[in-house]
Amino acid sequence: MKKTISHSKYPVSLACALSGLAIVSFCIAGAMLAMFVSTGMDETIRYTGERLIQSSGANVVQTLEDYMDLPTVTNQLFARTYENSDLDALSATQVAETLKQLIRTDLFGHVSVDRVSFTTPDGNYVAFNRLDVNNKKIINMEKTSGDAHNILNVYEGSTEYSRVVETVYDFNKLVQPWLEKAEQSKKSFWSRIYPRSYNKNDRMLAYRTPVYNRAGKLLGVISSEIMPDSMSRYVCEVLPFKDNTILITGRDNNIVSSSEMPISPALLQPELASAAKEHHQAEGKRLTTKELRQLLTPEIMEKSTHQGSSAEITSGKGDKYIVHTIKYGSTDRELHGHVLLITSQDSLSGSIKKTIIAFAIKIMGLFAIVYLIAAIVLRNFFSPLNNIIGKNKDLLNMQWKPEENKRLFPEVATLDSSFFRLSHELAARTEKHRKLVEEDNLTGLPTRAGMLSKPESYEGKNLLARVHVSNAANIARVMGLEYSGRFLRSFVSRMKNILPGGTLLCRDDFGSFLAIFPEVYEQKDLMFFEDILQSLFLDIKSDGDAETERYCFIGNSGMFFGHMTQERMPEVILNSGIAVQHAEKIGNGESLVFVQEMQEQGLENIRLHEKLQHAIANDEFHIVMQPIMNLDNQSSCNEGESLIRWQTPDEGFISPIKFISLAEESGLIIPIGRWVIAQSCKQLAKFIVRGGPKDFKLHVNISAMQLQQPDFASHLFTCIQENELMNGNICVEITESTLMKHTDQIVDTLKYLRRLGVNVAIDDFGSGYSSLSYLHSFPFDCLKIDRTFVSDILTNEKNAAVVSSVLTLAKSFNVPLVAEGVETLEMLEKLQEMGCERVQGYYFSRPLPFDDFTATVNRG
Template sequence: MLRSHVRRLSLRTAIMLPFATLMLVSVALMGYAAHIGHERLLTEQSQRVIGSLTARTHDVLSHFLDAPYAILRVMRQEILFDELYTPGDMSGIESKIRALYGTAFVEQQHVSVVAFGGRNGEFVGLRRETNNGFAAMVLDKRTNGELRIHAGDTLNSPVIAQYPGYDPRSRPWYMEGVQNAGPGWTPIYSNYDEKQEITISATSPSVDRNGAFQGIIVADVKLEGISRFLGNAPDLGHGAIFIIDGNDRLVAQTGSNPILATTGGKEKGGTRLLVQESHHPLVRAAAPFLSHAGDTAREITRAEGERLFLKVTPYTDARGLDWRIGVVMNESDLIGTLRGEILTTLWLVIGIALFGVVVGLALLQLIIQPILNTAHAAKTLARGEWRHELTPGVSLRETALLVDAFNDMSVRLRRSFQELRDRIVRDPLTNLLSRSGLCETLADRKLSSPGPDGDATVVVALIGLDGFRGINNSIGHGAGDGLLTSVAHRLATHCPDGALVARVEGDEFAVVLDSPATPETMQALGQWALGLFASPFRADEDEVVVSACIGVTGGPLNQLDTIESHLRHASVALSEAKRRGPRSARVFEPDMMSKSKERTRLTAEMAPALARGEFRLVYQPVVDLTRGGRVVGAEALIRWHNPRGGMVPPDLFIPLAEESGQILDIGHWVLRTACQDIAERLHRGWPSDFDLHVNVSVRQLIQSGFVETVETALRDSGLPADNLTLEITETSLATDGMIAREALIQLRDMGVRVAIDDFGTGYSSLSYLTSLPFDGLKIDRSFVSGMTGNGQSRTIVHSIVGIARSFDVHLVAEGVETLEQAAALRDLGCERAQGYLFGRPLPLSDWTDPAHLPRLAAG
């Protein structure tokens, strides 16, 4: 009964039950807001109270320290106007000090001494005593040249101390006053008298009516008086105010704490304490933070965990003081018992929250259990255990729907993954086995051809279509898929009995024979595969002739030699076959793997080699056969000297650069460097019509920014555009010529010439010549080398010469090595040639002026 009732509850009703959880969040937010409010209040209070104390201290200290200078100004005027200074007799100044200091300035209790030191060593002054009386201090002819200190303010009072040899001119206040040449402060120092109190003095020079120096007027302020003044600050509580100099030594501080280091229990004449040596615990706690404290109250923490707030403000005046005022207060003095009240409230909030969590979890457990069961079942599905069905149990109506939906989903997933697995093991386009399907099939299949060690052996042929990308671009991707389907159908239809056929990647197919891996079997499988491509294939409505290259391998099939390793070996053999050219088949040999690794190493080293400057250019002359072999140009050829392996053949690293895409950076470097080299020679006087030939990959040509790259190279080097000829191979033009056509048009509009290299070897229709812009043809060396002994080669060369004349373009023959070849080419009408007969490729530094290079007769 209860079970059915709970099941009828709505999800909305169930969500209302754990309302305590929402309360917990609300209360937590309230507690957090209270904490933030407390912190904000504490910050504001610290800024207000400490800021007020700092401002008051600053203002009162300024007034406090202005008083000595008021006394000095009056004294200076009185001495000047009344002409009180008489060398050797201080009685006039004595009377004036007594009259002013004892009457007019009697309220300036912090000024402990007012005195005058004459230029001849005289001295007179009054010192304030603790009983509000004064002690006269005199040194003149009346005291027989010694300093005498009297118990009263006249010389008639008893002498309480006398100092023979005292000279005021050697005292810090006198020397500082002379040096300042105006009102100023002395450094903090110890008095000479029997009290030896630490003081700072205000000084001012005294001059007569003619401006002649008479002496120094001085007023002392005891640091003890400043400390007493600091202790009278209101609202300070247990806090502390302190003043320090630029060396972090105490000038004054609140309370009865001394500012001097004690020696033998005494403080007289002692060294002032550093801040960290202060006897006041709060001042000492503030010491490590002085360098980081700013003009706002900053929170610091004592080792005991007490929170303190510190503010340090600079105090300077026009007379040379450079002090800092520090105010430090603890939290309790700023906010009283408010912190304890807030903590009590926070603990109450936490208690309420914990109670709400317990209630909420108990209720949620009942509600979410079916969901947890569903999640557990989902993990089971993820492990591939499809036959897992949930039972509803005690649940809400919505969770019951969830369970039913999950059970329905698991059934659908089981069907979908089965379909997906079928797609993984079967290629959806050709319905052949995929690479994964081939591996699975061979793993499950019992092979019947044992090898020498008793393991089953297989023979694997990897078939790669030649130029499929170009075919795909020509006939369209739909027809390209049709071509792949036709190839797959022919392979599957004509493969030997028991063979497995798979499409392993793009335009690559694999055929696996359960057969002894003998050389004869592998050669036969390769030739059989090549023979399948002798006739055209259907591609939609068209027939397409396509060739293939074959890589074959074979061997045992076990844990070490898996089908993947055989496919990898076959791929290496296929790569070797493609390097030989179309319609080639190669059987895997162990040294192919080492060569493959070497190619991989060279590919990885190309970019660093370019950065290190390991590439260099050499130039092979191009001569005019009709002008006695005169040099009219040069072809830039790249060479790579690898410090690890020596010279790397261009026919090895250039194809690798093409495959890896590094030909873009290398080609850019070749173009830029060659243009710079030839431009420099032209500036030195080489013939202005000297023609630079630079080989360019079609991969460079089809890059969107290639034309701009050529423009930049010409502009930076200063080479005229009509001195540059870019050579592109016929084979690559046959594949990607239409894509590169726009770039070729722009280059020719700039004035750059375009030549088709290795003409006659591209296995392509001549019709593309009518659609491509070009300025020249280069006869491949294979035709030139055979023309003197092979009539067919001579006929081909003659045809190429006719094509060049028909298109009105220039013609260059490559690979000329004998005088007979040169003469034959000249007779056939070929104007230009290059080859070892005219010069090997050399660095440009080894060239002389082309006009003076040796000329070779062409016959």
């Protein structure tokens, strides 16, 4: 595992990178702004100005159309007041208050009509004017008098009691053409621009509506009037520039209104439309009356008929102006025309440029302030952060000290506090982990890791023992961890009492312990320590601890004798474990000292296991048979044992004693056993075809692991049927030790085989776990006594007595006894004398291939 990580790093810190980025961006923004102002602003300003004028023009038209809707709304309000009445006529006195209220009403904010009037069919006339005098709203009244209503009195105030300021004689409304038009058309209409009756300089534009009662009789005509000259001044309020000039043209392209000084009546004719007053501007360049007359030619006015068009005009001084044209119209579309916005290009660009520069300076100033604040914030953020980064070793050493007496940002403070807590938590967890790794909670002993972490405890020593309690795991499975814990602690107490003082004990595995003896020993001392280690399992004398007498300890030990160093300890512990494995094969309590041949044998087993797998795949096994002779008829043979042999290409013959146990340990006995059954049935079938007895009984060795396979019986019967054999042709041989493993399962399988005619023989009887109790419950057809009892039957009376007892036992169960390992005539005669009926051994024949046997088997 890597202890360090190599990162690809940037050449500067984050703080420097951010500061540099801020400075560079500020300089780039300033340079781009300066470049824009010096080079590219004109086109941008022109485009911006035109968009601004167009937007302003839309506001102008909307405002103008709202202004022209005032008379329409005023007339509708008045007409609806009397349209449902039953009056046959209205007098000026009756409508005066209504008119006065309408003129006072601000329909659109601060804007209203300039005059409202009502004329009856008989010429009676009353009107109210709205005047602005010294920024004050003043209402004055106009009213006709006399029998013929031909005298017009203009009052100073809004009532007849006010002072008359002017009188107009020969005033006759009945001769006005619009009155006749109202009576005939019966609908509202706009008038042409006309001068005020008593002031020819005031131009008026009226919207007239006939008023009828419920029966449809004409009561009179309501007129709402506005002054065209005030129209342009009103709409100028929505323009963004002070030096705009507005011209409003009518349907005949005549000038209706101008934002300049009031236009004289002479300018009302279309042919004189290009003659304008002097261009009056609060700021910017001025146009004289003569220049304006020259510039606004009939062609320019004609161009105004095209909606949204614009044109440039240049004065005699070279000043350029932009003329932008927009169409307008009243709600009823009877009053319509165009609005011309005339703007000085220099004033426009100058105003926009000043605005842009001022805005840019403000933005740059704001950026500078923001950058300054950001720099201060970054400094206050990164300074303590760098301090924290510089203390990383304190975190690794679990000695973190927090930043004190400093104001920190919440993120940095949280990071500092987290590292402080992490440092303490790491220290606590490290200690806890060390105890878990180096100390065993169950026994209180050090673990292997704990022992190896202290080289001084084993360096310089030369004797280590591995003690394995083999029944500890089974006790834990059966009795539980609590009981097994007491069991192991009792064994630790026993080791402390028996092993020499100063011996270092540590727990290596669940039931394994390591013992390092305190001194340096010689070869002759090893037998002494073997006896001590054996006494841990075999000595039943009290060792002073009554608790230990309650448990039975089964196990073995292995010793390593040699120089121990920190580098060699894994090898030392491994070799002691190998010695334990060899001791377990001898028996309980055995203790062995590791020798190199043990490791070589282990390596040989590994190599043999690999060859065994290769042998299965490459069909290196073959089957041989050794006959079993009936002493009552030695001229023929009706029974034999099938044996497996392994012939390798490079090593030759390998003994079954060597590879069968290895196959059982590794589980390879399953495929090998299936192959043996299949080949035995096949070879037996061929033997019978060649003339062998049809009732020939072939013994096949079966391991306990094979019997536990769920498909064992089905595979056996399949092989029998495929080779056209009888079930009685096969005898299953199991060892006596197999009976002690998984008895119930094995008994059920063997009972099933016997019910279907397969024989069962117990092999190596008497070699280990012989017991009369299980023989009464176990199904079998034959006993085979182990060759170790037969081999010295002539010289060993005890073995002869065992053979005699087994013969008696076989007769009591009414089954034959087969004596294995008969090699001489004297042994045969002795067994025959004792009453043995069947024998097997080299005296008659060695195991040979099936093809070497005929129906009659003679002595070899």
